[in-house]
Amino acid sequence: MSSQDKLQKAIKVIAQLSIDTASRTFSKLIKAGATIDLERAFIADISEVTRMFSGSEDEVVGAYVDLVGDAPFTFLFFVSAPDSLMLTDLMLRREVGTTKEFDLYAKSAVQEIGNVLASAIVNVFSRDFGIAMKPTPPAVCRDYIGTVFEEYIMKSAGELNELFVMESRFCVVQFDIKCHMFIVPLPGSDEVLQTVLESPNMKEYY
């Protein structure tokens, strides 16, 4: 297996472990069953990634977190604006449909989901690979999906020509809520990811 193949494999393993942990954490947070699927984990040209999301008129609410430390990553969680209201009710154990407008608590719900999921991923890095990281306080955004992606992912990518993108899709089973989560390694993380490749935990995945 080439170094590039191994690196991609490392990314996918990290993504899957992150998703397993995130799934349990998310279910516990919203007190409802949720499944999370790793939709895609890939390396893509910046222009290709941009094309994937530009032009969409879907309005979403997102929580963006910088994961800083040994391996810098960008984390983005987003959900449609109507579904964010349902998530708010679930977290507050209210009857779904109670929250009718995107108020302080709805914004905070997305913020906190982003915070908790990003923290769960940090725990994976720390526990499974000994990589020390820390999430920054999340920023919340509400805009068209293309704008959100451009603003938070593409800007963090800086001068990179390519991005590793891990895209996950959540489904809160009972309520058909769909969310997305992106994890993007940033410049400075590839050396540490190479270390992950050498980790005993990784060898079982080759």
Next chain:
Amino acid sequence: MGRRIMIVDDAPIVRLMLKDILVYNGYEVVAECSNGAEAVQTYKELKPDLVTLDIIMPEKDGIEALSEILDFDGSAKVVMVTAVDQREALMKAIRLGATDYIVKPFESERVVSAIANALQ
């Protein structure tokens, strides 16, 4: 009247979730703060029986706020709240004098247990 609790977390929904649990279990929430600086100032004014204190917050984090609260009142009861299994930060908090900690997402029973134990 129940024991007086101050809740510190930068997420309004977490403050509401904690408040709902505490009020339901007979505690009085006397203040809510959204950052460490506000927490220290409000503690000095109100001297609650216990503080729940988030670790990662903007402006002043929970560890720094904990240190200042304990400098002001060595007998302060503080339960740390964290979304990250930050063992170093938690150990530092315990060494500084925090009474206990809760990891998000939290269960009602764990919150009540931690608060009750801290107030004994």
